[in-house]
Amino acid sequence: MASGGTARTLGVVRTQRQVVDYALQRRALLADVYAGRVGVMEVCDASPYLLRAAKFHGEPSAVTCPVCRKEPLTLVSWVYGDELKHASGSARGTEELAKMATLFQEFSVYVVEVCRTCSWNHLVQSYVLGKRGLRGGRSSRRTAAE
Numbered sequence: 001m002a003s004g005g006t007a008r009t010l011g012v013v014r015t016q017r018q019v020v021d022y023a024l025q026r027r028a029l030l031a032d033v034y035a036g037r038v039g040v041m042e043v044c045d046a047s048p049y050l051l052r053a054a055k056f057h058g059e060p061s062a063v064t065c066p067v068c069r070k071e072p073l074t075l076v077s078w079v080y081g082d083e084l085k086h087a088s089g090s091a092r093g094t095e096e097l098a099k100m101a102t103l104f105q106e107f108s109v110y111v112v113e114v115c116r117t118c119s120w121n122h123l124v125q126s127y128v129l130g131k132r133g134l135r136g137g138r139s140s141r142r143t144a145a146e
């Protein structure tokens with residue numbers, strides 16, 4: 001009963017939609033790495049910015065790093081959207097995402113897995129959050145611009 005599972009990160013928010021999974025691309029890239037067709041240096045290239053985001057906003061996953069196998073991967077969620085203004089392009093924790101989903105109509109989330117030991121990183125999933133996803137809610141009306 002030791003495993004925490006990744007369910008904590010996903011499906012928390014009711015308005016989650018347009019989910020895209022990048023497992024196939026990840027598997028293909030890893031196959032290339034294992035076969036030596038792609039260098040480890042090329043794929044283990046997390047920027048200091050991404051590593052810092054993993055440290056402060058990351059969620060631990062149950063998946064061990066596929067490259068160095070030294071530690072579990074950390075999941076970092078990046079948010080993008082016009083509505084978010086200056087917050088677009090920043091990393092957010094799960095609780096913040098849930099809160100933002102009730103504040104904004106629509107924004108995109110890109111979940112990236114990062115290994116803080118060897119700097120492997122890959123896009124895992126993207127999805128859309130926001131009030132627009134609530135069916136029949138008051139939010140279906142267009143918000144008056146200021």
Ligand SMILES: [Zn+2]
Binds near residue numbers: 067069117118119120
């Ligand atoms: Zn690693």
